[in-house]
Amino acid sequence: xxxxxxxxxxxxxxxxxxxxxxxxxxxxxxxxxxxxxxxxxxxxxxxxxxxxxxxxxxxxxxxxxxxxxxxxxxxxxxxxxxxxxxxxxxxxxxxxxxx
Amino acid sequence: xxxxxxxxxxxxxxxxxxxxxxxxxxxxxxxxxxxxxxxxxxxxxxxxxxxxxxxxxxxxxxxxxxxxxxxxxxxxxxxxxxxxxxxxxxxxxxxxxxxxxxxxxxxxxxxxxxxxxxxxxxxxxxxxxxxxxxxxxxxxxxxxxxxxxxxxxxxxxxxxxxxxxxxxxxxxxxxxxxxxxxxxxxxxxxxxxxxxxxxxxxxxxxxxxxxxxxxxxxxxxxxxxxxxxxxxxxxxxxxxxxxxxxxxxxxxxxxxxxxxxxxxxxxxxxxxxxxxxxxxxxxxxxxxxxxxxxxxxxxxxxxxxxxxxxxxxxxxxxxxxxxxxxxxxxxxxxxxxxxxxxxxxxxxxxxxxxxxxxxxxxxxxxxxxxxxxxxxxxxxxxxxxxxxxxxxxxxxxxxxxxxxxxxxxxxxxxxxxxxxxxxxxxxxxxxxxxxxxxxxxxxxxxxxx
Numbered sequence: 028x029x030x031x032x033x034x035x036x037x038x039x040x041x042x043x044x045x046x047x048x049x050x051x052x053x054x055x056x057x058x059x060x061x062x063x064x065x066x067x068x069x070x071x072x073x074x075x076x077x078x079x080x081x082x083x084x085x086x087x088x089x090x091x092x093x094x095x096x097x098x099x100x101x102x103x104x105x106x107x108x109x110x111x112x113x114x115x116x117x118x119x120x121x122x123x124x125x126x
Numbered sequence: 127x128x129x130x131x132x133x134x135x136x137x138x139x140x141x142x143x144x145x146x147x148x149x150x151x152x153x154x155x156x157x158x159x160x161x162x163x164x165x166x167x168x169x170x171x172x173x174x175x176x177x178x179x180x181x182x183x184x185x186x187x188x189x190x191x192x193x194x195x196x197x198x199x200x201x202x203x204x205x206x207x208x209x210x211x212x213x214x215x216x217x218x219x220x221x222x223x224x225x226x227x228x229x230x231x232x233x234x235x236x237x238x239x240x241x242x243x244x245x246x247x248x249x250x251x252x253x254x255x256x257x258x259x260x261x262x263x264x265x266x267x268x269x270x271x272x273x274x275x276x277x278x279x280x281x282x283x284x285x286x287x288x289x290x291x292x293x294x295x296x297x298x299x300x301x302x303x304x305x306x307x308x309x310x311x312x313x314x315x316x317x318x319x320x321x322x323x324x325x326x327x328x329x330x331x332x333x334x335x336x337x338x339x340x341x342x343x344x345x346x347x348x349x350x351x352x353x354x355x356x357x358x359x360x361x362x363x364x365x366x367x368x369x370x371x372x373x374x375x376x377x378x379x380x381x382x383x384x385x386x387x388x389x390x391x392x393x394x395x396x397x398x399x400x401x402x403x404x405x406x407x408x409x410x411x412x413x414x415x416x417x418x419x420x421x422x423x424x425x426x427x428x429x430x431x432x433x434x435x436x437x438x439x440x441x442x443x444x445x446x447x448x449x450x451x452x453x454x455x456x457x458x459x460x461x462x463x464x465x466x467x468x469x470x471x472x473x474x475x476x477x478x479x480x481x482x483x484x485x486x487x488x489x490x491x492x493x494x495x496x497x498x499x500x501x502x503x504x505x506x507x508x509x510x511x512x513x514x515x516x517x518x519x520x521x522x523x524x525x526x527x528x529x530x531x532x533x534x535x536x537x538x539x540x541x542x543x544x545x546x547x548x549x550x551x552x553x554x555x556x557x558x559x560x561x562x563x564x565x566x567x568x569x570x571x572x573x574x575x
Contacts, residue, residue, distance in 0.1 A: 038340065038408055038410060038417075039337070039340040039342065039408065039410075040337065040338070040340065040368070040373075049410075049413075077506075080363070080365075081363075081365065081366050084363075089362065089363060089366065090358065090359075090360035090361060090362050090363070091358065091361070091362025091363075091366055091367075093357075093406070093419075093421070095419050098417065098418075098419045098420065099419065099420045100419070100420060100421045100422045102422040103420070103422055118417075118419075120342075120408060121366070122335075122342070122358065122362065123335035123336060123337045123340060123341070123342050124312065124313060124314050124317060124335055124337075124367055124369070125223075125312050125335055125336055125337040125368070125369050125370040125373065125375060126220050126222050126223055126224040126225070126310050126311055126312040126334065126335055126336060126370070126380065
């Protein structure tokens with residue numbers, strides 16, 4: 028199977044937890060099924076550089092981080108169970124509170 | 127020669143007198159405002175605002191027509207739009223980086239009634255982004271200072287100041303008379319408070335936020351759109367929240383978001399275009415990218431805006447969030463007394479002795495100002511132990527005192543905890559109150575930021 032290519036993006040400070048890189052192209056192992064739940068585990072193991080509790084809580088993202096798949100809230104798409112498709116764009120946004 | 131000295135000293139004296147008079151003037155103006163507010167409260171302010179909006183104005187004056195001509199000729203705005211704006215009342219919570227530009231555009235566009243809330247006073251560190259305030263009005267209440275600037279822009283706007291913290295006790299009373307609320311606040315507790323109060327009172331909430339080079343904007347509680355709790359049912363952990371005082375922010379970024387809040391408020395008031403509801407605008411100033419993303423609709427089991435809400439009156443939001451509703455310092459207290467060093471003691475007894483002084487602030491902050499013998503090792507490099515290599519030699523000497531410092535004495539405590547765990551035999555202490563304490567207790571000429 029070909030690799031599963033997706034784009035990972037971070038915004039509003041979430042990138043600081045991932046080596047300050049705002050956009051990455053990922054090639055994931057095409058022989059397995061990739062859900063967001065698996066992706067989060069992969070991110071934790073491979074690219075999360077700062078304190079994990081600022082990104083994850085249990086097996087999901089911590090409160091205050093929005094997850095967008097192709098610019099649509101993941102809550103509209105099945106959240107952790109959403110199955111990634113080739114060329115999907117997954118965006119993690121920290122909520123801002125300053126003013 | 128003597129003449130010039132006399133003139134110089136006369137100049138200094140006059141400048142000082144003028145500065146003192148300004149302070150007195152500001153104080154008196156504030157007293158007057160507070161008195162007027164108290165009188166208005168006695169006369170039941172709600173009725174006052176409602177009565178002025180219950181007799182809506184149905185005609186534009188010649189002055190209105192001349193003044194607002196460039197927006198009057200807009201097809202979708204027109205005379206009816208201008209009249210709606212003239213009869214509208216908008217409450218702005220927070221007269222900071224977002225509230226200032228938002229108020230500026232609303233007042234200039236002809237919004238008839240404006241309420242301004244801010245508990246805080248103007249400081250010099252506000253001026254780079256809070257563009258209604260001025261050097262001369264430092265020390266004055268922000269709401270009052272903004273009111274003075276706004277009335278210069280448009281004397282026809284009726285502006286009411288609330289120079290106090292908005293909380294669960296006063297929020298419903300303050301918000302009730304207004305048509306639209308702008309969340310220009312700077313903290314999580316106030317954001318939940320405004321959301322819940324606006325849901326209960328059925329007021330649209332135009333929410334903006336900004337930090338560093340990023341901004342976000344959406345409208346809650348409008349039409350079938352979600353409320354803040356639908357999107358964020360659980361508050362974020364306090365350690366994941368950064369305010370502008372710690373993270374920094376560029377004024378042009380708050381300006382962009384604040385101006386857009388004014389735009390959305392105008393659209394809500396006159397029913398123009400597609401209001402930013404059920405969507406979130408994300409602005410990344412560093413790449414100048416706007417993204418407009420679709421967020422979820424109302425949460426069917428939302429605790430506040432669903433058909434069967436669990437929250438039917440305002441709660442204690444500081445407790446709910448585990449965070450304060452102000453951005454004032456909340457000093458940490460992580461260490462034992464023997465792990466702490468007062469700045470005066472350091473200055474008098476230790477500064478001339480051999481020691482290792484490590485400043486744990488980020489490099490950009492270290493560059494602003496630093497103590498002469500300090501070395502910069504950002505907190506992240508302490509916590510990931512990459513400092514060990516750099517100081518391998520000094521750390522061999524158990525007699526060499528290690529002193530850690532930062533801006534206000536919070537991060538330095540986290541650093542002391544980490545370093546003393548690794549070197550229990552060393553003397554590892556932090557400077558209590560950090561550089562701010564250094565300025566107030568040792569060297570008044572040391573800059574504060």
